[in-house]
Amino acid sequence: AQSVSQHNHHVILSEAASLELGCNYSYGGTVNLFWYVQYPGQHLQLLLKYFSGDPLVKGIKGFEAEFIKSKFSFNLRKPSVQWSDTAEYFCAVITSGAGSYQLTFGKGTKLSVIP
Amino acid sequence: KAGVTQTPRYLIKTRGQQVTLSCSPISGHRSVSWYQQTPGQGLQFLFEYFSETQRNKGNFPGRFSGRQFSNSRSEMNVSTLELGDSALYLCASGLRGRETQYFGPGTRLLVL
Numbered sequence: 001a002q003s004v005s006q007h008n009h010h011v012i013l014s015e016a017a018s019l020e021l022g023c024n025y026s027y028g029g030t031v032n033l034f035w036y037v038q039y040p041g042q043h044l045q046l047l048l049k050y051f052s053g054d055p056l057v058k059g060i061k062g063f064e065a066e067f068i069k070s071k072f073s074f075n076l077r078k079p080s081v082q083w084s085d086t087a088e089y090f091c092a093v094i095t096s097g098a099g100s101y102q103l104t105f106g107k108g109t110k111l112s113v114i115p
Numbered sequence: 116k117a118g119v120t121q122t123p124r125y126l127i128k129t130r131g132q133q134v135t136l137s138c139s140p141i142s143g144h145r146s147v148s149w150y151q152q153t154p155g156q157g158l159q160f161l162f163e164y165f166s167e168t169q170r171n172k173g174n175f176p177g178r179f180s181g182r183q184f185s186n187s188r189s190e191m192n193v194s195t196l197e198l199g200d201s202a203l204y205l206c207a208s209g210l211r212g213r214e215t216q217y218f219g220p221g222t223r224l225l226v227l
Binding site: 034036043044046049051104107 | 146148150157158159160163170171173205207209212213214215216217218219220221
């Protein structure tokens with residue numbers, strides 16, 4: 001079965017620091033990859049996605065992620081975080097089998113940005 | 116376009132009762148999936164519906180069931196509630212399933 005691992009449970013950064021959140025997945029077939037963000041008290045929102053093509057994808061609010069197929073990784077980056085980036089970040093992969101689809105999520109990484 | 120809507124937003128039930136949650140997908144979306152979010156287990160897939168058919172089911176007991184109507188709206192039912200069913204239940208919709216899924220605000224269920 002597919003699985004998604006997020007290496008950091010809780011990350012604490014000061015404003016303007018750079019961010020990199022790790023995500024690895026285990027699945028041998030074709031995958032669509034996502035990062036979702038959940039701000040406090042709000043619902044899950046799509047940050048960015050990768051389906052095919054350029055492995056470096058850009059999302060909203062200055063976030064980007066790089067798909068490295070050989071490493072089964074899809075790490076999220078932001079050069080300079082802001083206090084408003086405080087949220088929980090989820091890496092997810094859609095896999096398919098027998099015509100059905102399922103989003104498998106990592107456990108999430110809580111990001112706390114200190115002003 | 117209006118987003119995914121879920122009703123009710125909050126629910127308090129007691130053990131042994133049953134509950135029905137509702138989800139209205141984004142207009143034009145035919146795939147609806149349900150997820151359970153808890154602090155301990157994170158986000159776990161419950162099931163996915165497409166054109167009124169359940170295409171996929173996660174590893175949950177038979178007390179969890181769902182259905183999808185011809186207008187793509189979906190309902191999820193949990194029978195014989197247990198304390199451990201307390202969670203945020205999220206619904207997501209997509210065009211066909213493999214592409215981006217968009218999430219609703221969730222229904223927070225508390226079982227006492």
